[in-house]
Amino acid sequence: RHTADTAVDVPDIVATTLEDAVMAHLDLYLQQVSDYDASSATTNHQKEYVQYRKANDPAKPMLKALYGAPYTDDLLEEVLFPSI
Numbered sequence: 133r134h135t136a137d138t139a140v141d142v143p144d145i146v147a148t149t150l151e152d153a154v155m156a157h158l159d160l161y162l163q164q165v166s167d168y169d170a171s172s173a174t175t176n177h178q179k180e181y182v183q184y185r186k187a188n189d190p191a192k193p194m195l196k197a198l199y200g201a202p203y204t205d206d207l208l209e210e211v212l213f214p215s216i
Contacts, residue, residue, distance in 0.1 A: 186213045 186208050195204040 182213045
């Protein structure tokens with residue numbers, strides 16, 4: 133038996149086992165995607181991370197030097213790291 137993108141002979145037992153494993157993984161992934169609820173995905177950790185990034189963005193000093201503090205603060209607050 134040949135795989136789709138190579139001309140290497142693959143024993144049927146290996147191909148079947150691999151195909152079963154890939155399909156089981158795909159089924160589990162699709163189930164998780166269908167169960168995903170975006171409204172409950174936002175956690176305190178995400179909010180803390182966004183706050184941290186606003187305060188500690190590595191480009192903040194450069195942006196302040198180029199565009200001034202008010203513009204930089206608005207950019208970080210409203211565009212790059214809006215509140216969750």
